[in-house]
Amino acid sequence: MLFSWDYLLHGFVTACTWQNLLWATVGCLIGTLIGVLPGIGPSSGIAILLPLTTILPPTSAIIMMAAIYYGAMYGGSTTAIVVNIPGEASSVPTALDGYAMARQGRAGPALAIAAISSFVAGTLSLVGLTFFAPVLANFALAFGPPEYFALMFMGLSLIISLSGRALLKGVISMALGLTASLIGQNPLTGAARLTFGSIDMMAGINFISVIIGLFAISEIMINVEHSIDLMYDTKTLDWMPKWRDIKRCIGAMLRSTGIGFFLGLLPGCAPAVTTFVAYDVEKRVSKHPEEFGKGAIEGVAAPEGANNATTSGGFVPLFAFGLPTGPALAVLLGGLMMYGLQPGPMLFKQNPQFVWAVIASMYIGNIILLVLNLPLVGMWARIALIPFPVLGPLIILFSVIGAYSIRFMLFDVWVALIFGVIGYAMRKLGFPIAPMVLATVLASMLETSLQQSLLISQGSPLIFFTHPIAVIFMGLAFLSIIRGIWVQIKTRAPEVAVEDEEG
Amino acid sequence: MKTQRSADIESGIFLAVLGIVILAASARITGGLEERLPPRTLPYTMGFFVLFGGVLLAIKGWRYKGENPPINWPDRKGMRHVLVTLISLTVYLALIEPVGMPIATTLYIAFSVWYLQKGRYRILCAAATGILSGAVVFYLFMQFLELSFPAGILQP
Numbered sequence: 001m002l003f004s005w006d007y008l009l010h011g012f013v014t015a016c017t018w019q020n021l022l023w024a025t026v027g028c029l030i031g032t033l034i035g036v037l038p039g040i041g042p043s044s045g046i047a048i049l050l051p052l053t054t055i056l057p058p059t060s061a062i063i064m065m066a067a068i069y070y071g072a073m074y075g076g077s078t079t080a081i082v083v084n085i086p087g088e089a090s091s092v093p094t095a096l097d098g099y100a101m102a103r104q105g106r107a108g109p110a111l112a113i114a115a116i117s118s119f120v121a122g123t124l125s126l127v128g129l130t131f132f133a134p135v136l137a138n139f140a141l142a143f144g145p146p147e148y149f150a151l152m153f154m155g156l157s158l159i160i161s162l163s164g165r166a167l168l169k170g171v172i173s174m175a176l177g178l179t180a181s182l183i184g185q186n187p188l189t190g191a192a193r194l195t196f197g198s199i200d201m202m203a204g205i206n207f208i209s210v211i212i213g214l215f216a217i218s219e220i221m222i223n224v225e226h227s228i229d230l231m232y233d234t235k236t237l238d239w240m241p242k243w244r245d246i247k248r249c250i251g252a253m254l255r256s257t258g259i260g261f262f263l264g265l266l267p268g269c270a271p272a273v274t275t276f277v278a279y280d281v282e283k284r285v286s287k288h289p290e291e292f293g294k295g296a297i298e299g300v301a302a303p304e305g306a307n308n309a310t311t312s313g314g315f316v317p318l319f320a321f322g323l324p325t326g327p328a329l330a331v332l333l334g335g336l337m338m339y340g341l342q343p344g345p346m347l348f349k350q351n352p353q354f355v356w357a358v359i360a361s362m363y364i365g366n367i368i369l370l371v372l373n374l375p376l377v378g379m380w381a382r383i384a385l386i387p388f389p390v391l392g393p394l395i396i397l398f399s400v401i402g403a404y405s406i407r408f409m410l411f412d413v414w415v416a417l418i419f420g421v422i423g424y425a426m427r428k429l430g431f432p433i434a435p436m437v438l439a440t441v442l443a444s445m446l447e448t449s450l451q452q453s454l455l456i457s458q459g460s461p462l463i464f465f466t467h468p469i470a471v472i473f474m475g476l477a478f479l480s481i482i483r484g485i486w487v488q489i490k491t492r493a494p495e496v497a498v499e500d501e502e503g
Numbered sequence: 504m505k506t507q508r509s510a511d512i513e514s515g516i517f518l519a520v521l522g523i524v525i526l527a528a529s530a531r532i533t534g535g536l537e538e539r540l541p542p543r544t545l546p547y548t549m550g551f552f553v554l555f556g557g558v559l560l561a562i563k564g565w566r567y568k569g570e571n572p573p574i575n576w577p578d579r580k581g582m583r584h585v586l587v588t589l590i591s592l593t594v595y596l597a598l599i600e601p602v603g604m605p606i607a608t609t610l611y612i613a614f615s616v617w618y619l620q621k622g623r624y625r626i627l628c629a630a631a632t633g634i635l636s637g638a639v640v641f642y643l644f645m646q647f648l649e650l651s652f653p654a655g656i657l658q659p
Contacts, residue, residue, distance in 0.1 A: 171556055176553065178549050179546065194528050220588065221585050221588060224581075226581060387620075400608075410596065410600060410653075417592060428576065459539045
C-alpha cells in the first residue's frame with residue numbers, strides 16, 4: 001500500500017466533485033438518523049441501503065456507504081446522552097456521563113463535545129490511515145488468539161474502575177453478565193448450555209437486548225415512580241460547550257484517538273471495547289476521577305473520540321488485507337466486492353484513484369458531520385422537552401423496535417424486558433450496571449479466544465505469559481485487579497455503585 | 504430490604520441461591536469432556552463466582568456497622584405506576600405476534616399515554632400519539648425500510 005501526495009490530491013479532487021460531496025452529505029445525514037433510531041445499527045443500515053446505491057457510480061456509492069457508517073457511529077451517542085438509551089454497546093460509556101450531564105441541563109454541551117471529539121479523533125486517525133497504513137496493517141496481523149484473550153481479559157479488568165466503591169457488587173454484576181452470555185450454544189463446539197430445554201434460548205442472549213433492558217427500560221421504570229412532567233429539569237439548558245469545557249477535553253480527545261485507532265486495527269476489537277478502554281484510561285489520568293459517572297465532560301469526549309477513531313482504524317485492515325474488523329465493515333466489504341473491487345494489497349495498485357478518493361472523502365465527511373451536527377444539537381437536546389407521559393412510552397416503543405430488530409425474534413424483546421426489571425432492582429440495591437454490560441459485550445470473544453489459545457497450547461495457560469504482547473496486557477490487567485482490591489480493603493464503606501451515589 | 508445493610512444481606516443470600524442454581528444447571532451440560540476447555544467449565548466458574556460473591560456480600564453486610572442509608576423504594580402510588588407499566592408492556596409483547604406490531608403499538612402507546620398523562624385532553628392526546636406511532640411503525644419501518652415485523656391481522 002503505497003502513499004503518494006499525487007494520489008491523495010487526486011483523491012481530494014475526485015471527492016470534491018459536487019456529486020460526491022452531495023452523496024457524502026446524504027450519507028452523513030442518513031447515517032446520523034440510523035444512529036439515532038435504535039435498532040437499525042450501522043451494519044443493518046448499510047445492508048438496507050446497499051441496493052439503493054447501485055444507481056451510483058462505484059466511487060460515489062462507496063463514499064456514501066462510508067459516510068453512512070461513520071455517521072451512524074456518531075448518531076448512536078445522541079439517544080445515549082439525551083434519554084439514556086445507548087442503541088449500540090459503544091454508546092454505553094457515553095451514556096454514563098452524557099446522561100448525567102443532560103440531567104444537569106447540559107445535554108447541549110454533551111452533544112456538542114461528542115460531535116467535536118468525533119471530528120478530532122476521526123480526522124487524526126484518518127491521518128494515520130493515510131500515512132502509516134502498511135506498517136499498521138502488519139500490527140493487526142501480530143495478534144493471534146492469546147493476544148486477543150489477554151486484551152479481552154484486560155478489558156474485563158476495567159470493571160474495577162466501573163464499579164466505583166462497590167467492587168464486590170461489580171464482580172457479581174460481571175459474573176451475572178458473563179453467565180447470561182454463556183446461555184446458548186458454545187461458539188466452537190455447539191454444545192447447548194444453560195438453556196433449560198428452551199429452543200429460543202439456544203440462540204443465546206444478545207448483548208444489545210441486555211443494554212436496552214438495563215438502560216432504557218429500567219430508566220423508564222425509575223421515572224414512572226414519580227408523576228413527573230419532564231424526564232429531567234430543563235429550566236437551565238446550556239446549548240454549547242464553553243471554551244473551558246473544550247480545553248478540558250483536548251487531552252481526552254487525543255488519548256482516545258490513539259486508543260481507538262490502534263485497537264481499531266484489530267479484527268473483532270469493536271468500538272464497544274475501545275470506548276470502554278478510553279473511558280477507563282481517562283478516569284485514571286483525570287485530576288477529578290470522582291466526577292466520572294456524575295457528568296464529567298471528558299467522560300463523553302473520550303468514548304466518542306475512541307468510537308470514531310476505531311471506525312477509521314478499521315479501514316486499514318479492510319483496505320490493506322480485505323479483513324473487516326466488525327459486522328458493519330463486513331457489509332461494506334460486500335459493497336466493495338459488489339462493484340468488482342477486491343480489497344487487499346493489489347487494490348492500491350489496481351484502483352488507486354478509487355481508494356484515495358474514498359480516503360479523501362472521509363476527511364471531508366468528518367467536516368460535513370461536524371457542520372451538520374453542531375446546529376442539530378439544540379434540536380436533539382429539545383427531545384427532553386417532550387412531556388414524559390408521551391416520551392416515556394415512545395422510549396419503550398423504540399426499545400422494543402431496537403431489541404426486535406437484532407435478529408427479528410420476539411425472544412430478544414422478552415430478554416430486554418427481563419433485564420429491564422433486573423436493571424431496576426440493581427439500581428435500587430446499589431449494584432453497578434456497567435460491569436454487566438461490559439461482560440456481555442466481551443464474553444463471546446473472550447471465550448472464543450480462550451478456547452483457541454488452549455487448543456494451540458494443548459491446554460497450557462502459560463501461552464498467555466510467553467507471547468510478548470499478551471504478557472503486557474495480562475500484566476496491565478493484574479496490576480489493575482491488585483490495585484482495585486487494595487483500594488477496596490482500605491475503604492470501609494457500604495457497597496454502593498458510582499451511578500447511585502447521589503441517590 | 505428497607506436499608507442498604509439489610510438489602511445487601513438479603514440480595515447476598517438470593518445470589519448465593521442463584522449461584523447454586525447455576526452450578527446445578529452447569530452440571531447438566533453434556534459432551535466435550537475431552538476438549539481443552541469443556542463447555543461446562545466457564546458456567547461452573549461463573550456459578551462459583553455468583554455463589555461466593557453472594558455469600559461474601561451477605562457477610563459484609565451483616566458485619567457492617569457504619570452509616571446505613573435507606574433504599575429509595577417508591578411509595579404505593581409509585582409502585583402502582585411501575586406495576587402498570589410492566590403489565591402493559593408484557594401485554595404489548597404478548598400481542599405483537601397475534602395482532603401485529605402496528606396495532607399492538609397503537610394500543611400500547613395510547614394506553615400508556617392515557618395512563619401517565621394528566622389534564623383535559625388526555626384521551627385525545629393518547630389516541631393521536633397511539634395512531635401516529637402505529638402509522639410510523641407500519642409505514643416507516645415495515646413499508647419503507649422493509650423490516651420484517653409481525654403484521655398480524657394486517658397481513659394481506
